[in-house]
Amino acid sequence: MFKITFSKNADKALRRMPRNNAVLIANKIKELASDQKKMRNIKKLTNHPGYRLRVGDWRVVYTINDNELLIHVINIKTRGEVYK
Numbered sequence: 001m002f003k004i005t006f007s008k009n010a011d012k013a014l015r016r017m018p019r020n021n022a023v024l025i026a027n028k029i030k031e032l033a034s035d036q037k038k039m040r041n042i043k044k045l046t047n048h049p050g051y052r053l054r055v056g057d058w059r060v061v062y063t064i065n066d067n068e069l070l071i072h073v074i075n076i077k078t079r080g081e082v083y084k
Contacts, residue, residue, distance in 0.1 A: 021058060059076070059083075061082060
């Protein structure tokens, strides 16, 4: 199982969004940490060394460090905002 860390921006976004969305996104991130191969809606980013997880209209941008078993969540925003 991977350990999960959040950047300041991702932590702030998770705390400010509606509670039902925050719970859904947190559950998907926990699923991601337990079994990445089972997850769907994941794509490698083209101009960034990370990945994105789609949860409804929200996007979770993260990186994976396999050596330390670490998932670092960089940003959580809606589709229109995350790629700017």
